[in-house]
Amino acid sequence: MNTWSDIAEMQPMASKIITNSIKKDRISHAYLLHGARGTGKEAIAILIAKILFCTHKTGVDPCLTCNECKRIDSRNHPDVHWIEPDGQSIKIEQIKNLQKEFTYSGLESDQKVYIIKGADTLTANAANRILKFLEEPSKKTTAIMLTENSQSILPTIRSRCQIIDLQPLNPRQFQQKLNDAGLNDASARLWSALTNNLDEAIAWNQDEWFAGARRLVVQLVEAFTDNSNDVYLFIHNHWLPHFKERAQLEQGLDLLLVAFKDILYYHIGNEDALVIFTPDERLERLGMYFSQEKLITVLHDLLGAKQKLKQNVHPTLVMEQVTLQIQR
Ligand SMILES: [Zn+2]
Numbered sequence: 001m002n003t004w005s006d007i008a009e010m011q012p013m014a015s016k017i018i019t020n021s022i023k024k025d026r027i028s029h030a031y032l033l034h035g036a037r038g039t040g041k042e043a044i045a046i047l048i049a050k051i052l053f054c055t056h057k058t059g060v061d062p063c064l065t066c067n068e069c070k071r072i073d074s075r076n077h078p079d080v081h082w083i084e085p086d087g088q089s090i091k092i093e094q095i096k097n098l099q100k101e102f103t104y105s106g107l108e109s110d111q112k113v114y115i116i117k118g119a120d121t122l123t124a125n126a127a128n129r130i131l132k133f134l135e136e137p138s139k140k141t142t143a144i145m146l147t148e149n150s151q152s153i154l155p156t157i158r159s160r161c162q163i164i165d166l167q168p169l170n171p172r173q174f175q176q177k178l179n180d181a182g183l184n185d186a187s188a189r190l191w192s193a194l195t196n197n198l199d200e201a202i203a204w205n206q207d208e209w210f211a212g213a214r215r216l217v218v219q220l221v222e223a224f225t226d227n228s229n230d231v232y233l234f235i236h237n238h239w240l241p242h243f244k245e246r247a248q249l250e251q252g253l254d255l256l257l258v259a260f261k262d263i264l265y266y267h268i269g270n271e272d273a274l275v276i277f278t279p280d281e282r283l284e285r286l287g288m289y290f291s292q293e294k295l296i297t298v299l300h301d302l303l304g305a306k307q308k309l310k311q312n313v314h315p316t317l318v319m320e321q322v323t324l325q326i327q328r
Pocket of ligand 1: 051053054055056062064065067068255
């Protein structure tokens, strides 16, 4: 996504709002880009930065080939700085260091850009520090904050930002793109349930680890009905050795969510939506075991488990707790 018309295909409103302000030379001093993963937050932030620095822009689009554009792409531009959470939050030291760096290295122009990923994790102190910086009228500073959860952003920050809500991706469009890339319908449905990123989906589709993960998910769901005494052993002997990293565990929980949603789709007769299971005797048996009411609780429990992983609860504990909850 290199131009505003690329962005407009996915985010027509956001593209219109921002290009209008570029045309009027009224780029905001602070943007809050709010949208789910894969909705284009970073691509938009990069384009805003480029249009501020590009030396050969045409209209609202940067040239993409000048030194400024290239350095922004390689994340080496001295006046465009990226900030990401350090562990669970963005701390005031990170902002202080950045401001120090800007004071020394900002020789090229007055213009500075902060791109802040996971802006909902800014501590109150860090947020206030940024606000002070933004309010100095002599400075040409632009802050672009990215978040999946704008409700968690401090009101003092929200009120000073131009908030741009990005629209969720249309899953059908994404599935079509996956089909065009050579994936069959079932795989396209699976990957569109797990990611919005085309390259990621195609890579995962060829990944042995993922094939194994998918098998384990089916086995675990069936273990609840067949040998519920063995679930605990299954988690320790098969699940945890496969889903080692925290990111993998999150994907495991995502796959379980998809699998349990399938059983729910079976109940409501929406068999076209099935991702992991096929409409057969096995799914029928799972449908008899898990009532609609129970499935709603299970989905809720799985979302709770994902939240706990994010809060750094030990993965073994998270999996033990959630399997107990599902068995209850
Ligand atoms: Zn350029």
